[in-house]
Structure formats: C-alpha cells, structure tokens
Amino acid sequence: MAAYYAHVYIELGADKMDELENHDGVSKGKYTIGLGQDSMAFxxxxxxxxxxxxxxxxxxxxxxxxxxxxxxxxxxGSETVIDKSKSIKTWLMQIFEECGNTDIEGVDSSNACYGGTAALFNCVNWVESNSWDGRYGLVVCTDSAVYAEGTARPTGGAAAIAMLIGPNAPVSFESKYRGSHMAHVYDFYKPDLASEYPVVDGKLSQTCYLMALDSCYNVFCKKYEKLEGKQFSIHDADYFVFHSPYNKLVQKSFARLYYNDFLRKCSTVEDGSREKLEPYSGLSSEKSYQSRELEKASQQVAKHLYDSKVQPTTLIPKQVGNMYTASLYAALASVMHNKNVTLAGQRIVMFSYGSGLTSTMFSFKINEGQHPFSLSNIAGILDVSKKLESRHVVAPEKFVAALKLMEHRYGAKDFTTSQDTSLLAPGTYYLTHVDSMYRRFYAVK
Ligand code: ACO
Structure with a gap:
C-alpha cells in the first residue's frame, strides 16, 4: 500500500483568522464539530x-x-472525469511501457466513491481466478473532490492510494461474507459534463448512506451466521473502516451498527445500553433515520466502542477530507499506521459507499506478513505523520482562487500551467501543459 495526499490544505477550524469557517461566515465549530473535520487538501x-x-x-x-x-x-477507481473515453489507467501505462511491459489487463471503474472498491474486487477476483498468470494486481484509487460554493464545499479533499494485490498478503479477504446493497437514487451525481462539480442532495445522501449501511450489515451478518453457525455482532471485529465523506457521518454510522445489534437482539449489547435504546425499538426504519433522539442515544451507548474500534481509522480522512474512491482506503491506511503490528490476528470490517448508489460491506483478516509486505514495513512506507506534516497550509482565499482557475481549465485545451513545483516533494509528478489536441503532459520533480 502507498498513499499520496495533495500537497496543500486549508484549516477548517475556528481558532485562527485565516480558516474556512471564518471565511465562509458560518458559525464557529460548524466544520470542526458539526462535520468533525480538521482540514482539507486540494x-x-x-x-x-x-x-x-x-x-x-x-x-x-x-x-x-x-x-x-x-x-x-x-x-x-475514480469519479473525477478528465476524459470520457481514455482510462486513467492508460496514462499510468507510461511507467510500465518504459520497462517493456504492455501485457497488463484492466481499465477504470467508476461509480462515485465506490469505483475503488470495484477496482479492488476486480483485482482480487483475478488473482483468485483461472486467468491469473502469477503476477501482481495493482489497484489505484484517485480523486479530487470539489464542490460548488455552498454547504458541500467544506467536504472536499484530494488524494491517491495504491494497493498491491497478490497471494500470501498480510491483509487477506474473507470474501464469503461480502454484503452489497445497490439501488437507483439521485443523491449525488454528475450530469453536467461541462462541470467538475456534482449535483448533490446532501440530506438524501446522508439517509441513503445509512440505509445502505443497514442493508449491507444485515446481509453481511446473515452470510457470516450461515457459514460460521453463530451470530455476528460488532464485537466480532476489531476495527470498522467506513467510507468517510466527513467524520460526523462515520460517528453516526458506527452508532447505527450498534442500534442494528440491539434490534437483532445480540447478547453483546449491554443491559444499560439496551434500556437506553428500548424507546426506539418500535420505530419504522424511515422514522429511525430522522430521529435525532435515537441518533443521540445510540452515539452515546456506542461511544466507548467507537473510541477503540473506529477512532484509529479516522486520522487521514479528518486531515485530508473526502477523497471519494480513496477515502475508505485512506482510513484503512490510518489504522495500519496507528495500530501497526498489533493488527496481526485481527479482523477489519470495511464499508464502501458510492452515491447513485452502490455499496458493499466486506472484511479482512490481518497477519504479520513477510518482508517487504510486513505490517511494520507497510506502516514505514506509508509514513503517514511525516507526509501529513510536510503539507503546506494556505489561506481560504487561495483555495477559492484555485477552484476558480480549475473551473476555467476544466475541459480546456491549449494552456500551460505555472509549473511552480516549489511546494512539491521530489519525485512528485505534475501537469506541465495541455496542447491544442487536449493531450496532457506531465513531468516529475
Ligand atoms: N457547532 C457545532 N455543530 C454545528 C454547528 C456549530 N456551530 N453548526 C452546525 N452544526 C452541525 C449541525 O447540527 C449538523 O449536525 P448533525 O449532522 O448532527 O445534524 C452538522 O453540523 C451539519 O450541519 P447542517 O446544517 O445539518 O448541514 P449542511 O447544510 O452544512 O450540509 C452536508 C452538510 C449535507 C454533509 C453537506 O456538506 C453536503 O452536502 N456534503 C456533500 C454530500 C456528502 O458528503 N454526503 C455524504 C454521503 S455521499 C458522499 O460521500 C459524497
């Protein structure tokens, strides 16, 4: 696994004069407490x-x-459209062509934030299939999440994550328990091909996310129970990793799983918690998504488990923002960084959500792995703290100006970038120009 976060970010918090809450004129704490985010890369x-x-x-x-x-x-996996036909994968082929390797299957997968999971499943299925030729699969999740001015804008972010897929890995799939939920909804979509920004029904997207979570969890539990002959509850996993549009939704999601365990009469739900949730046992599922009281009560009873099973997964998403396809895997990288070798023998449950909508819950068992794929070496290569610290903080005005320029450049041809690489780390690729035939050119610092 390797990670790259866009090299500039803005603080979302409400302490310094140059932060986005002040800039946007929203109440203090709206982004940091209300959304649960610390900063956002772009x-x-x-x-x-x-x-x-x-x-x-x-x-x-x-x-x-x-x-x-x-x-x-x-x-x-990506939902950031640069070309409607040519896969991002084909640009990456430059690295492999140089070494004479053009025999590489695979193209891009896209459906909002789910494309990375679709790409991952394609690679894992290939390695497990008759078509596998003994070589590695490589999955890349890459997105720049930008929104039009308004309430969704502080939930942006930008990053890329790459994952190598092969046998005897330290992260091993428990593919038999996968639970999916797919449906047709208009919660977040990109119908305007002339704009990079989505059309978003924010409230609907939050409810769809929680409905999909409930549905996937129920299928996941049923499959687990059928195969293992015993009930599954959140106590059977050491960590829960969620697609993270913003941290507050992750807090609500874990509480929702706790509420599901209560409804499923899991013996692991403590008596005190059961009493607190009892008033909500008869709510219809529609009403349960709207109930502020249930939300509060379930977050309260789940808090101690959230701290141990979810909080270690939240570091990068809180710092970088929503990375769309990369978000879930940046959360996985966070727990690999925070918990490192202690993960050996543990189970991680993942929840992937892409608006529109597509969603899957799946799980991994972790082992120590062998060099160079040992847990300690992966954490060393991820080098999360250093990478986060070496980013550059900018004022909101610069962020707004950058988005204005990108609006102008989106789908444009015949321009040269500033080629200002002063903030980039050595080894970083950057865009130099787009020619009169829309062809894009990159260089490495
Ligand atoms: N201090 C503390 N909390 C505050 C403050 C404050 N000063 N002001 C507001 N809040 C809280 C609100 O009470 C609310 O909390 P709640 O979620 O517990 O109800 C929260 O901050 C958000 O505020 P709202 O006014 O409810 O929401 P807003 O209109 O700002 O929109 C939203 C938030 C919908 C997430 C918007 O940013 C959005 O549309 N984002 C993109 C869509 C998205 O990410 N959807 C999630 C799944 S789909 C996907 O991954 C893209």
Missing part, C-alpha cells in the same frame, strides 16, 4: 488525478522494490 493547478496516481504508483513500485514487469493487472 489540488492546485499543477496537480490532478492523473499526476497523483502516477506519483503513487511510482512510489509503490520503488518503495517495495517491485519490478514493473511483475504487474499483470492494473485497475483504477
């Missing part, structure tokens, strides 16, 4: 989803000393 005009994915793939191959010829499948 791409400047020299970075985009292609440059970030080039950087993260190169970094993964170099850091784990993987010969590019050993990659047999490359899958990209």
């Amino acid at each position: 791409c400047t005009e020299v970075e985009d989803v292609i440059s970030m994915s080039l950087t993260v793939v190169k970094s993964l191959l170099e850091n784990y000393k993987i010969d590019p010829k050993c990659i047999g499948r490359l899958e990209v």
Whole structure:
C-alpha cells in the first residue's frame, strides 16, 4: 500500500483568522464539530488525478522494490472525469511501457466513491481466478473532490492510494461474507459534463448512506451466521473502516451498527445500553433515520466502542477530507499506521459507499506478513505523520482562487500551467501543459 495526499490544505477550524469557517461566515465549530473535520487538501493547478496516481504508483513500485514487469493487472477507481473515453489507467501505462511491459489487463471503474472498491474486487477476483498468470494486481484509487460554493464545499479533499494485490498478503479477504446493497437514487451525481462539480442532495445522501449501511450489515451478518453457525455482532471485529465523506457521518454510522445489534437482539449489547435504546425499538426504519433522539442515544451507548474500534481509522480522512474512491482506503491506511503490528490476528470490517448508489460491506483478516509486505514495513512506507506534516497550509482565499482557475481549465485545451513545483516533494509528478489536441503532459520533480 502507498498513499499520496495533495500537497496543500486549508484549516477548517475556528481558532485562527485565516480558516474556512471564518471565511465562509458560518458559525464557529460548524466544520470542526458539526462535520468533525480538521482540514482539507486540494489540488492546485499543477496537480490532478492523473499526476497523483502516477506519483503513487511510482512510489509503490520503488518503495517495495517491485519490478514493473511483475504487474499483470492494473485497475483504477475514480469519479473525477478528465476524459470520457481514455482510462486513467492508460496514462499510468507510461511507467510500465518504459520497462517493456504492455501485457497488463484492466481499465477504470467508476461509480462515485465506490469505483475503488470495484477496482479492488476486480483485482482480487483475478488473482483468485483461472486467468491469473502469477503476477501482481495493482489497484489505484484517485480523486479530487470539489464542490460548488455552498454547504458541500467544506467536504472536499484530494488524494491517491495504491494497493498491491497478490497471494500470501498480510491483509487477506474473507470474501464469503461480502454484503452489497445497490439501488437507483439521485443523491449525488454528475450530469453536467461541462462541470467538475456534482449535483448533490446532501440530506438524501446522508439517509441513503445509512440505509445502505443497514442493508449491507444485515446481509453481511446473515452470510457470516450461515457459514460460521453463530451470530455476528460488532464485537466480532476489531476495527470498522467506513467510507468517510466527513467524520460526523462515520460517528453516526458506527452508532447505527450498534442500534442494528440491539434490534437483532445480540447478547453483546449491554443491559444499560439496551434500556437506553428500548424507546426506539418500535420505530419504522424511515422514522429511525430522522430521529435525532435515537441518533443521540445510540452515539452515546456506542461511544466507548467507537473510541477503540473506529477512532484509529479516522486520522487521514479528518486531515485530508473526502477523497471519494480513496477515502475508505485512506482510513484503512490510518489504522495500519496507528495500530501497526498489533493488527496481526485481527479482523477489519470495511464499508464502501458510492452515491447513485452502490455499496458493499466486506472484511479482512490481518497477519504479520513477510518482508517487504510486513505490517511494520507497510506502516514505514506509508509514513503517514511525516507526509501529513510536510503539507503546506494556505489561506481560504487561495483555495477559492484555485477552484476558480480549475473551473476555467476544466475541459480546456491549449494552456500551460505555472509549473511552480516549489511546494512539491521530489519525485512528485505534475501537469506541465495541455496542447491544442487536449493531450496532457506531465513531468516529475
Ligand atoms: N457547532 C457545532 N455543530 C454545528 C454547528 C456549530 N456551530 N453548526 C452546525 N452544526 C452541525 C449541525 O447540527 C449538523 O449536525 P448533525 O449532522 O448532527 O445534524 C452538522 O453540523 C451539519 O450541519 P447542517 O446544517 O445539518 O448541514 P449542511 O447544510 O452544512 O450540509 C452536508 C452538510 C449535507 C454533509 C453537506 O456538506 C453536503 O452536502 N456534503 C456533500 C454530500 C456528502 O458528503 N454526503 C455524504 C454521503 S455521499 C458522499 O460521500 C459524497
């Protein structure tokens, strides 16, 4: 696993004069407490989803000393449209062509924040199939999450995550328990092909997320129970990793799983908690999504378990913001960074959500792994603290100006970027120019 976060960010909090809450004129604490976010990364005009994915793939191959010829499948998950036909995967082929490897299957997968999970499943299924030729699969999740001015804008972010897929890995799939929920809704979508911004029904998207979570959890539990012959509850997993549009939704989601365990009469729900949730046992599911009292009561009873099972997964999403396809895997990277070798023998449950909607709950069992894929080496290569610290904080005005420029540049041709790489770390790819045929050119610092 390797991670790359856009190199500039803004503070969302309410303490300094130059933060986004002040800039946007919203009440103090709305973004930090209301959304639960600390800061938000964004791409400047020299970075985009292609440059970030080039950087993260190169970094993964170099850091784990993987010969590019050993990659047999490359899958990209992204919802950031740069070209309606040409896959981001094809830009990444430059790295492999240089080494004479053009025999690599896979293209891009897209459906909002779920594309990364679809790409991951494609790669895992390939490695488990008759078509597997013994080489590694490589999954890249890359997105720049930007919103039009308004309430959704502080829930943006930008990053790329790359994951190597092969046998005998420290993270091993428990594929038999996967539970999915797929449906047709208009909660968040991108019908305007001339704009990078989505059309968002924020409130609907929150309810759809929780409904999908309930449905996936129920299928997941049923499959587990059928195969294992015993009931599943949140106590059977050590960590829960959620797609994280903003942290407050993650807090509500874990509380919702606790409420599900209560409704399913799991013996692990303590008597005191049962009493607190009893008044809500007869609510219809529609009413339960709207009940502030239930939300409060379930968050309160789940709080101690949230602190141990979820909080360690929240570091990068709280710092970088919503990374769309990369969000779930940045949360996984957070727990690998925070818990490192203690993860051996533990179970991690993942919840992937993409608006529109597609969602899956699945799980991993973790083992120590063998060099270079040991848990300690993965955490060392992720180098999360140093990467977060080495980013550059900018004022909200710069963020707004960058988005204005990107609006202008979206779908444009015949321009050269500033090529200002002063803030980029060595080895970072950046966009240099787009020619009169819309062809994009990148260089490495
Ligand atoms: N101090 C503390 N809390 C505050 C303050 C304050 N000063 N002001 C507001 N809040 C709280 C509100 O009470 C609310 O809390 P709640 O969620 O517990 O009810 C929270 O902050 C958000 O405030 P709202 O006014 O309810 O919501 P807002 O209109 O700002 O919109 C939303 C939030 C819907 C998340 C918006 O940012 C959005 O549309 N984002 C994009 C869509 C999204 O991320 N959806 C999630 C799943 S889909 C996906 O992943 C893209």
